[in-house]
Amino acid sequence: MEPAANVLDLNQLRRSCSSCALYELCLPAGIGVDDLDRLDATVKDKRALDRGDMLYREGDPFEALYVVRSGALKTFVQNEAGDVQILGFHLPGEILGFDALATNLHVSQAEALERSSICELPYAKLQQVTSEVPALHRQLMRVISREVVEEHRHLVMMGRQQAQEQLASFLRSLADRYQRLHRDGSALNLPMSRYDIANYLGLVVETVSRLFSRMEEMGVLQVNRKSVRILRPELLAALCRSDAAPRRKDAG
């Protein structure tokens, strides 16, 4: 007979990378099927996280990289005074934990925005496999590099864009990522709060709230708390560009 329901869930989690729906988004993408087994052997499952649970905290020893399997997380840094800066939101298939490679200590924190499940890649084991499988090594570098490029986007958003352009870019980026997950990219269900969005963009919550309202008035969005429907994608795209207000432009 079958074991109890929660154990069954764990068994489902324990499936191999090759049968995972996130296969082509995740680390295994780009390595051969024969090497997949060796990677599979290193993947451990982490019990599901509830909303607000921490995956790792600043100062935690570096033990593993993590792949979001379902749900969503935010990563952030916090200074002595307790001020928070959110670095990113992480959807299924995305990998977290690279911040700790430099010092073997996490310098940022990761928190679940909703109930989430996680694949854990213990770094000691992973290193062993990458040394045997050069393609995996290259793939790992590629994934970190993607992280670097993604942070460039965040910097450009903060440094060069107006508040409205920022929010438009943010929504488009979310829509893109949902679409890659084969979800509807025009009917978003935001896992993060208005406070999180504001913080991520370097704004205050009132500004974000006003922008949602304004974009709804313009007919670009239909907003109902966490649910955001993109009614006019082409207009949203236009709002990302600073046509009207070309400020802070060149660098000499």
Place this chain on the structure above:
Amino acid sequence: MEPAANVLDLNQLRRSCSSCALYELCLPAGIGVDDLDRLDATVKDKRALDRGDMLYREGDPFEALYVVRSGALKTFVQNEAGDVQILGFHLPGEILGFDALATNLHVSQAEALERSSICELPYAKLQQVTSEVPALHRQLMRVISREVVEEHRHLVMMGRQQAQEQLASFLRSLADRYQRLHRDGSALNLPMSRYDIANYLGLVVETVSRLFSRMEEMGVLQVNRKSVRILRPELLAALCRSDAAPRRKDAG
């Protein structure tokens, strides 16, 4: 007899990593002396760049990582409209080019701020060596991770700090990095223009100019065009914190 002077310079450049003054800041730091020779064999020299010369441009194929040997560079991205966002300034011992690992194309650009010389690490060769020397592999990952962490700092600066706090943080960071180069960290000679500083911080040049003046009035700095002397480091440190104006604080 000795060859002509410019050839002699080239020979000096062709010295090994172990005799390089930047040894402990650079990639070799952390790998054994026996493995250094193998790394040495991969290092090529790149002719010196003049002010304004590009090391790589957006869209260039990924060929190598680069270490600044002397001088200084800026890296930046540019959108369709030509708007620039500077991502970072790179001093001797620092490594550039990680942006291209993801796609095998550079997605950012690197330009010399002054006459600079560069060590080139052709990636094909480097990969061969890292596969033979696991310690180098780990060291390479550590260096990329440092890049990620450095970008976190940039994001926090842009997202959470006021203009004056940003400039103070920027100057302190520069001072720190000059000190690691065993140069005087209190007498900076800025290789970048006011425009570059403003762009890096997400401000306009007028604001940066006014802030330099204000900090000089306060007795924190002594400014003369590119030359900046830090007269009261403890005050500069205090200016980095947002004591007076605690805005945009928590993330909910």
Place this chain on the structure above:
DNA sequence: CGCGCAACTTGAGCGTGGTCAAGTCCGCCG
């Protein structure tokens, strides 16, 4: 030497986005 230009500085005015405050919506729990 003096012209011209680029880099930078300084001032006056304005607007985006922040602050403060009140109010609404909704879920949770007794």
Place this chain on the structure above:
DNA sequence: CGGCGGACTTGACCACGCTCAAGTTGCGCG
């Protein structure tokens, strides 16, 4: 069912940093 609290919205006001404009300084170059 009703009261509480947290998330969000909306409005009025204000200020930091942007814009525009007019200098100033320093340097390359004919």
